[in-house]
Amino acid sequence: MEFFFEVLIGGLLSGVMYALVALGFVLIYKASGVFNFAQGAMVYLAALSVAGCMEKGAPLWLAVILAFVIMTLFGIATERFVLRKLVNQPPIALFMATIGLAFFIEGLAPLVFGSEPRALDLGIVDEPIPYFLDQWNMVISKFDLVAAGVASVLVATLALFFQTTRVGRALRAVADDHQAALSIGIPLQHIWAIVWGVAGFVALVAGLMWGARNGVQFALTFTALKALPVLILGGFTSVPGAIVGGLIIGASEKLAEIYIPPVLAGWFGGNFGGIEGWFPYILALLFLLVRPEGLFGERHIDRV
Amino acid sequence: MTTPAVEHYLSINSIEVIYDHVILVLKGVSLNVPKGKIVALLGANGAGKSTTLKAISNLLRAERGDVTKGSVEYKGQRIDQLSPNELVRRGVIQVMEGRHCFGHLTIEENLLTGAYTQPLSRGQLKEKLEKVYHYFPRLKTRRSSQAGYTSGGEQQMCAIGRALMAQPEMILLDEPSMGLAPQIVEEVFEIVRDLNSREGISFLLAEQNTMVALKYADFGYILENGRVVMEGDAGELRSNEDVKEFYLGLSSAGRKSFRDIKHYRRRKRWLS
Ligand SMILES: Nc1ncnc2c1ncn2[C@@H]1O[C@H](COP(=O)(O)OP(=O)(O)O)[C@@H](O)[C@H]1O
Ligand SMILES: [Mg+2]
Numbered sequence: 001m002e003f004f005f006e007v008l009i010g011g012l013l014s015g016v017m018y019a020l021v022a023l024g025f026v027l028i029y030k031a032s033g034v035f036n037f038a039q040g041a042m043v044y045l046a047a048l049s050v051a052g053c054m055e056k057g058a059p060l061w062l063a064v065i066l067a068f069v070i071m072t073l074f075g076i077a078t079e080r081f082v083l084r085k086l087v088n089q090p091p092i093a094l095f096m097a098t099i100g101l102a103f104f105i106e107g108l109a110p111l112v113f114g115s116e117p118r119a120l121d122l123g124i125v126d127e128p129i130p131y132f133l134d135q136w137n138m139v140i141s142k143f144d145l146v147a148a149g150v151a152s153v154l155v156a157t158l159a160l161f162f163q164t165t166r167v168g169r170a171l172r173a174v175a176d177d178h179q180a181a182l183s184i185g186i187p188l189q190h191i192w193a194i195v196w197g198v199a200g201f202v203a204l205v206a207g208l209m210w211g212a213r214n215g216v217q218f219a220l221t222f223t224a225l226k227a228l229p230v231l232i233l234g235g236f237t238s239v240p241g242a243i244v245g246g247l248i249i250g251a252s253e254k255l256a257e258i259y260i261p262p263v264l265a266g267w268f269g270g271n272f273g274g275i276e277g278w279f280p281y282i283l284a285l286l287f288l289l290v291r292p293e294g295l296f297g298e299r300h301i302d303r304v
Numbered sequence: 305m306t307t308p309a310v311e312h313y314l315s316i317n318s319i320e321v322i323y324d325h326v327i328l329v330l331k332g333v334s335l336n337v338p339k340g341k342i343v344a345l346l347g348a349n350g351a352g353k354s355t356t357l358k359a360i361s362n363l364l365r366a367e368r369g370d371v372t373k374g375s376v377e378y379k380g381q382r383i384d385q386l387s388p389n390e391l392v393r394r395g396v397i398q399v400m401e402g403r404h405c406f407g408h409l410t411i412e413e414n415l416l417t418g419a420y421t422q423p424l425s426r427g428q429l430k431e432k433l434e435k436v437y438h439y440f441p442r443l444k445t446r447r448s449s450q451a452g453y454t455s456g457g458e459q460q461m462c463a464i465g466r467a468l469m470a471q472p473e474m475i476l477l478d479e480p481s482m483g484l485a486p487q488i489v490e491e492v493f494e495i496v497r498d499l500n501s502r503e504g505i506s507f508l509l510a511e512q513n514t515m516v517a518l519k520y521a522d523f524g525y526i527l528e529n530g531r532v533v534m535e536g537d538a539g540e541l542r543s544n545e546d547v548k549e550f551y552l553g554l555s556s557a558g559r560k561s562f563r564d565i566k567h568y569r570r571r572k573r574w575l576s
Contacts, residue, residue, distance in 0.1 A: 088366060166420065173406045173417045180404035183363055184466060185392025185421040 015250020040224020235294025
């Protein structure tokens with residue numbers, strides 16, 4: 001039983017990391033209807049910026065600030081030079097533009113900061129927490145717990161921002177009905193630039209966590225793919241959905257990895273390791289068939 | 305009829321609007337809104353009322369529409385190139401057809417978004433809210449409901465209230481009566497009249513509901529197929545035989561002539 005909980009908790013904590021990436025998608029999709037394929041590349045860019053600045057001698061805090069500036073500028077530039085030109089184009093055109101953007105980042109960032117994989121040391125050691133080990137005989141990673149804490153703080157901050165500030169309210173208004181927002185004088189482009197800036201910030205936090213855990217390397221761009229099943233589960237427009245979706249994916253893939261292969265092996269014989277890699281997609285696919293709008297997908301209010 | 309003494313706040317001079325580069329919808333529309341007046345823009349569905357209002361607010365671009373000729377002036381200055389944001393800052397705001405409240409925001413949040421362009425302190429915001437609630441007591445009771453779940457009348461009030469938060473001098477109000485029960489329509493129009501007389505807000509009111517619009521307006525224009533076909537004081541229009549017959553359904557019976565047949569055709573066009 002301890003083992004079950006150990007796997008479950010480990011899964012939930014890693015799910016938080018998925019949620020972090022999914023959150024970036026949700027923000028942009030909600031506010032501008034753009035599915036930002038480049039979110040994964042942005043995570044990579046953020047991690048690379050931090051690692052690159054540290055290599056050039058900056059202390060961690062400075063590197064994070066510099067990366068924050070880079071990500072914000074990058075977000076604003078994207079809105080200004082790519083998306084603004086494409087206003088009123090069909091969503092597929094915008095989607096294609098973000099694919100182009102992803103390749104652009106993936107090509108340019110290594111030119112600036114170098115492409116070799118490297119470690120990112122945030123000063124949090126990835127070791128079991130003694131308390132859980134002694135009391136419960138469970139291996140719970142200290143790093144995962146810290147990452148989950150950081151993500152929670154980030155989400156709480158974003159929620160406060162959306163609920164209580166003037167810009168946050170305007171952001172939600174734009175997400176609801178951008179034509180109406182325009183008509184009452186909310187400058188859409190301004191708002192979209194802010195959204196891209198915030199998405200850049202979220203990518204930075206995700207990049208820090210993922211980079212520190214898996215190393216700063218090209219494979220970080222694939223974290224975006226892990227966010228997809230999270231989005232399908234949680235709904236593309238829901239911040240709580242991204243979090244719950246992330247938790248479900250994280251927990252279920254770890255549990256599946258442990259408990260399903262023996263069953264399959266019992267039926268068919270052979271080795272069924274590596275389920276973790278594809279289980280989330282199957283789960284998402286099944287989910288799509290049952291509830292296409294996701295767990296928390298915004299219901300369309302149809303009343304006139 | 306056109307007294308040079310009245311100050312023309314908003315004037316539109318022979319504007320032409322084309323959608324999608326090919327569909328000519330407004331074919332030279334001119335109209336004026338004097339300071340402190342309510343002006344009605346009347347006409348059947350598809351006549352071009354909404355297009356006219358959107359042309360003024362510069363909201364056509366999002367619908368692939370373009371103003372290709374003519375000019376729009378506000379207080380003597382051309383405003384055709386200003387963004388909606390700048391227009392709202394100058395005091396011209398639009399309440400779009402179909403209300404367009406932010407469905408997932410509460411009524412109060414909707415109102416607050418209306419003040420986006422205004423640099424207001426917390427206290428001033430509260431004051432403005434109270435003022436809106438004063439005009440729309442119904443909104444106060446629904447302040448924390450999601451706008452998407454309120455009634456049509458409440459949404460219309462919310463949309464007007466939201467515009468009020470921007471401290472406007474001129475409201476372009478598109479089809480406020482649409483889909484509302486007659487007594488709610490009267491309620492909304494009474495508030496419009498109040499806002500006009502007490503706050504001095506001028507209105508350009510696009511309406512298919514000729515009867516109600518002419519009851520509250522000072523002046524009216526009738527639009528047909530993208531052209532102004534008639535204009536006059538509201539009282540004059542109300543007693544005009546053509547308008548009576550075509551729009552108010554009050555024909556004085558027994559006068560059937562060729563002219564009436566011609567009129568009848570026109571009426572059919574207006575009503576189709
Ligand atoms: N986005 C658009 N693209 C093409 N045609 C349009 C568009 N919007 C309106 N129209 C056309 O322009 C004409 C006038 O429409 P509108 O201004 O909405 O009229 P009204 O508000 O008087 O009902 C209609 O024939 C309508 O079909
Ligand atoms: Mg209309």
